[in-house]
Amino acid sequence: MLTPDMILDATLLPAMLIALVAGLLSFLSPCVLPIVPPYLAYMGGVSVTELEETRDARRRVLLAAGFFVLGLSTVFLLLGIAFSAMGRALLAYQDWFLWIAGFTIMVFGAHFIGVFRIGFLDREARIEAGDQGGSAFGAYLLGLAFAFGWTPCLGPILGAILGLAAQEADLGRGATLLAIYALGLGLPFLAVAAFFPRLKGAMGFLKRHMARIERISGLLLWTVGLMMITGQFSDFSFWLLETFPFLATLG
Template sequence: MDAVTLLDATLLPAIAIAVFAGLLSFLSPCVLPIVPPYLAYMGGVSVGDMDEERAARKRVFTAALFFVLGLSTVFIFLGMAVSAVGRAFLQYQDWFIYGAGIIVVIFGLHFLGVFRIGFLQKEARLDAGDRGGSSFGAYVLGLAFAFGWTPCIGPILGAILGLAASEADVARGTTLLAAYALGLGIPFLLVAAFFPRLKGAMAWMKRHMVAIERVSGVLLVTVGVLMLTGQFTALSYWLFEKFPALAVLG
């Protein structure tokens, strides 16, 4: 295995974690419950129209697409920024990793209910004004969503930002935040496209919010421990040993 392949291989576990973290952010208590009315507002329709009219769902899907582009814009720029900072302080990279690992473990223990951090219990929603029913308005709302919900999704987002900073490479850090945006954004598009079929699944998720928070906590603690112990590289070796076909991605 050459050095370039190994370098790329170390990013694969982090990408998988980033996508899964985005999905957990979508399932968080301050995101999932507002998805149907939020999508309906962006599309300029009612929730009932989403349930009954195919044309309405097409409008909502277009709005959802621009919404996801908006939030992805913010997350990708965050990835560029934190990885650039990590690169500028490359000589302190180990300290960055240890510090980020400790913070991520603390966030994970918060989700597991070991203790509660007050400011993480709050939401900070930005008012983007009357933007419903237009693609541009949906894009603006995506920008507002990415900024305004950070207190709620912040622990999970912070873990991915910590990974991006530890990469100390702009392209790799940006890739991680793009993967996070993908994990958060695709469920929005699926709900917009298949709302009637997914109502039951969304109701089940709402009933199991506590379990979802616990899964989030386990993920964060695991990521934090991997960062503190330097096991991402070892995990990459294991992936290549078990799945040699992944070498084509290197």
């Protein structure tokens, strides 16, 4: 028999799945994927050719990529805590907040699908971290700069996850969602650093299908916004527990 506590715990599960997929789609976005090899090479203090041909260079780049992911995760965790705190403060107005947040996310989704274009979302805002290539601390700084400055390209997808974190209105649960998002965005960086020669073909394929990836991102955003407006997360969570009872033990 399902209890209210079980349903409440399960509401985090679909949000975590969405956060993971959102992180992966952020990595595949047109302003991230194309710059991954030169960015990684710069962080490791090597050339792209060395990254492709030298195993020792890939080890150096993998270490730098780890600190880079740690830097961007730091920012995302802080954002998760901040938005969860905001959600708690606005708990009395949560229905209005969720409707506004959901509607905004649906607008972003329509932009990516191609229903219409929003000018400022087609521009990138980058923060340079100076000449920090080749050091772990420099890679960490670049991770911080990436998380803060790679907007508005990451903004719409990240905004959807921050909206979910605010909906949770719990610091731990909000931080968990942003940690999962950082995982989805960060793991591909580590994979490319470790296996760049093997992944060159796959990355080339993804670059050729950027438009389709962008539409998938838009569909995800539009769906998340609609679920926030209609309260479908609770229904989806109930369905998850009914279909997969073992999930009740994860809460």
